[in-house]
Amino acid sequence: MKVVLVHLTGLGGTQLYNAQLANALAKEGNEVTVLLGDYLYTESHFPDAAVKVVRLPMAPSYPRMLFNMVNPLMYRRILEIILKEEPDAIHATFEDSIVGALFYLCKWSGSCPLFVTEHDPAFHAGERLLKRLNFRICRLMTRRTADAIFVHGNQQKETLKSQGYPDHKIRVIKHGDYSYYAQWGEDYVTVEKSILFFGSIQYYKGLSYLIEAVPRIVSVIPDVKVVIAGSGDLSEYSSLLADQDHYEIHNRFIPDEEVAGFFQRAAFVVLPYVDASQSGIIPIAYAFKKPVVVTDVGSIPEVVDNGKTGIIVPPKDSGLLAEAIISLLQNPQLLDRMGQNAYDKMRGELSWDAIARETTRVYRGG
DSSP states (O other): OOEEEEEOOOOOOHHHOOOOHHHHHHHHHHHHEEEEEGGOEEEEEOOOOTTTEEEEEEOSHHHHHHHHHOOHHHHHHHHHHHHHOOOOOESSSSSSHHHHHOOOOOOOOHHHEEEEEEEEESOTTOHHHHHHHHHHHHHHHHHOOOSSSESHHHHHHHHHHHTOOOGGGEEOOOOOOOOOGGOOOOOOOOOOTTTESSSOOOOGGGGHHHHHHHHHHHHTTTTEEEEEEBOOOOOGGGTTTTOGEEEEEEOSOHHHHHHHHHHOOOOOOOOOOOOOOOOSSSHHHTTTTTOOOSSSSSTTTGGOBTTEEHHHHHHHOOOHHHHHHHHHHHHHHHHHHHHHHHHHHTTTTOOOOHHHHHHHHTTTOO
């Protein structure tokens, strides 16, 4: 089966998602071509020649994207590439306004079935206006033209249905594993009392609730260390981060080759989100046999087995968050069991082989 994946913009976790899906689909026997924004290309994401990558001149800025959106030559070039490939399925793995317009052109040309992945069907709290506008424009078009929409959990499916999208066009396929990062794993020693908050600093990720939980944690475990690693504005948390003795802060973008070290050194990973659809941080944690403490938001509880691969607490409750963290730090044997359970879950239901098989089945009309 010939498949074209389209990922033109969107720097971050979706880059790796797109590449892992492409590699797994090719392993499943499909002939895969990826149309990729040039600035998104990372050589290590495509380790062999099984996937054909066509790089297109895109840039990580909304003004440039708006220019491309109204540039007929860009659409002509992309459409020519797609028609030359003669695909059996076109799948946009990230949404933007260019993809929305491209779907209309593909539908008009009668090329083949169209699919799109909506990683976040509902907007996050604090999302930037331009980002919201970009997604709204895209979804006005893709939801009218797509033959099916992929989401990563049943809660996301319900969100789409509540927005008026028909049930029979929604396909739930979980987010795949990120064992990719293990290639940079070394013999790091786990710091027993170290916990990790990883990823970009954004309001919806609830960092303030973790910081508020720290004094309670310190009262029981004085040598706890909270590692915060990710880019974003930390200025609004500066007063809460006054006690530097218990924090290790890496306020920058973390390149692929450094990711393993952060996860290997942590005892476990904390995701105190106030809202979310899903998170790619969980499969990274599982890849390094690290349990997670998460909040009961979006589809996150669908990939965390409470008491087995992690602990689920209510959102916006720093007290219960602190108690969950304390309970794990005080029980290293439980941490080890949970870590192994997490790894087993990743190798099974979150494996890219299983996801590629299910995705191919949907492409074929299943």
